[in-house]
Amino acid sequence: MTSTAVRSPQRLPIDRPAPVTGSGIALRGVSKEYPLKRKTSLRALDGLDLEVAPGEFVALLGPSGCGKSTVLRLVAGLEEASAGAVDVEGRPPAQLAREHRLGVAFQEHALLPWASIRSNVALPFQVAGRPVDDRRVDDLLRLVGLGGFENARPKQLSGGMRQRAAIARALALDPDVLLLDEPFGALDAVTRRRMNAELARIWSEQQITTLLVTHDVDEAVLLADRIVVMTGRPGRVRYTCTVDIPRPRGADVTRTPEFHGLVDTLTAMLDSADETA
Amino acid sequence: MRGSALRRLYPVLGVIALVVLVEVVGRFELAGKSWPPLTEVLASLGQPGRLDLVLRSLGATAVAAAAGLVLGTVLATAGAALGLLVPVARPGMDRLAAILNAVPLIALAPLLIMTVGREGTPTVIAALGVGFVMFVALSSGLLAASRTHQDVFTVLGAARLTRLRRLQFPAALPYFLDGLALAGPTAVLGATIGEWFGAPSGLGVLIVSAMQNFQIPLLWSAALSATLLSLLAYVLFSRVQVLAARRFA
The missing domain is CATH 1.20.5 (Single alpha-helices involved in coiled-coils or other helix-helix interfaces)
Structure with a gap:
């Protein structure tokens, strides 16, 4: 049984503990239910606790369908928790979006097909009603290796290039919080590894509070300061570990026994996570 | 090849x-x-003053149809955008559009003659037909933006009008042009019918008078002109639609 049918005649009361002062992301006792047919609902998350300290890079690992993307959507303010509290910098997450201080890269690149790559990366400025900082846009395009492709349209680029443009767009306004929902999920293994290296390089330049959702163990170990493994649905935190491998974590790191040991532990954890559901 | x-x-x-x-x-x-045989219709245009009369009527109808196309499109765009910005108004707008489209145009004639006059009636009747087609096209077009694109605008903190301008309007453009390809002929038909109610000139006037005087070749020259005008509008907007689809899809 992976789904729980819960009778919920009325909505669960939302108890919101006093927000922590300071920044970072905090989820406490978060549950999320999706209503299905009449009076039944699907419980995607159940009493999840998760914290991301300011400037920390946390990877959320879990089997597919465990609700990792739901966690990210809650933190992005795209959905509301059924119970528990979600705070970003001590306030409701939608607040951060309204202040244009949130960067999100989704599974699909979600670039606007009618706009050039440059306009897509400049979009956050326009949405925020600020003058477009051309220097910043140029720098970002160079940073993600898309210099020279400014005037191309998304469909003229490869999948990897589109994802890089989407990441540049997420970084445009110097966000305080960066959310990445399997941004490289659709890429082949080689491109994916290269993108991981680039993301690590970009992140090391400006350590933004980052939450990465992924099912790729290597990716999590290469990028994160800390890894949180979730159980199968309904999602809970099963295991947390810090990654002590020093940065920068280049290709040589992937050959160390330390790296392999951690990957093996986490992979085993993911395997059994499916069963505990 | x-x-x-x-x-x-x-x-x-x-x-x-x-x-x-x-x-x-x-x-x-x-x-x-x-x-009548087609050749006879074409030959009738050679009679003195006949071609001039048909072309003058064609011009009047084209002007009324174009004005109706613009008016109807503007109103439909405003209505569809309102339905989007004020979700409460949406079902009301849908019903209003359906009702306006269901009222027989002939019944509206006396009302229109009293309010906008005989000269204005062709434009208004064209606009009514155009308005419905464009409202339907835009109502679905404005909802055509993908879920993920909507999410991108939400996390960027977009205001409703910004979302409308930068996401929903561009995403609706192919639907808009699709609508225009249908609305063009509708405008010509609407203007022609509107001219039956006493307009000073136009293909509709020509059709009515030719019909009453049993001038069959004249009747068909007017009908043929209206058909060609409709087709022209259709071909023109379809072309633009194909070009836009290439860029916006």
């Missing part, structure tokens, strides 16, 4: 077959005296 040449030949063959059929039915009076 050969295949594509053949494919281009088919529509030409189709038109020729249709013209021949019309001519034959008229020539042998297979459908009675009110179906």
Whole structure:
């Protein structure tokens, strides 16, 4: 049984503990239910606790369908928790979006097909009603290796290039919080590894509070300061570990026994996570 | 190469077959005296002053249809955008559009003659038809933006009007042009019908007077002109639609 049918005649009361002062992301006792047919609902998350300290890079690992993307959507303010509290910098997450201080890269690149790559990366400025900082846009395009492709349209680029443009767009306004929902999920293994290296390089330049959702163990170990493994649905935190491998974590790191040991532990954890559901 | 040449030949063959059929039915009076041969209709344009009369009427109808197209499109765009920005208004807008479209135009004639006058009636009737088509096209077009695109605008903290301008309008453009390809002929038809209610000039006027005086070739020159005008509008907007779809899809 992976789904729980819960009778919920009325909505669960939302108890919101006093927000922590300071920044970072905090989820406490978060549950999320999706209503299905009449009076039944699907419980995607159940009493999840998760914290991301300011400037920390946390990877959320879990089997597919465990609700990792739901966690990210809650933190992005795209959905509301059924119970528990979600705070970003001590306030409701939608607040951060309204202040244009949130960067999100989704599974699909979600670039606007009618706009050039440059306009897509400049979009956050326009949405925020600020003058477009051309220097910043140029720098970002160079940073993600898309210099020279400014005037191309998304469909003229490869999948990897589109994802890089989407990441540049997420970084445009110097966000305080960066959310990445399997941004490289659709890429082949080689491109994916290269993108991981680039993301690590970009992140090391400006350590933004980052939450990465992924099912790729290597990716999590290469990028994160800390890894949180979730159980199968309904999602809970099963295991947390810090990654002590020093940065920068280049290709040589992937050959160390330390790296392999951690990957093996986490992979085993993911395997059994499916069963505990 | 050969295949594509053949494919281009088919529509030409189709038109020729249709013209021949019309001519034959008229020539042998297979459908009675009110179906003239095409050649006779064209020959009638050679009578003194006739071509001038038809062209002048065509111009009047084209102007009324174009004005109706613009008016109807503007109103439909405003209505569809309102339905989007004020979700409470959406079902009301849908029903209003459906009701306006269901009222028989003939019944509106006295009302329109009293309010906008005989000169304005063709434009308003054209706008009514156009408005409905465009409202339906835009209502679905404005919802065409993908879920993920909507999410991107939400996490960027977009205000409703910014979302409308930068996401929903561009995403609706192919639907808008699709609507125009249908609304163009609707405008011509609406203007022609509107002219029946006492407009000073136009193809509709010409059709009514030719019909009452049993001037069959004149009747058909007017009808043929209206048809060509409709087709022109359709072909024009379809072309633009294809170009836009290439960029916006």
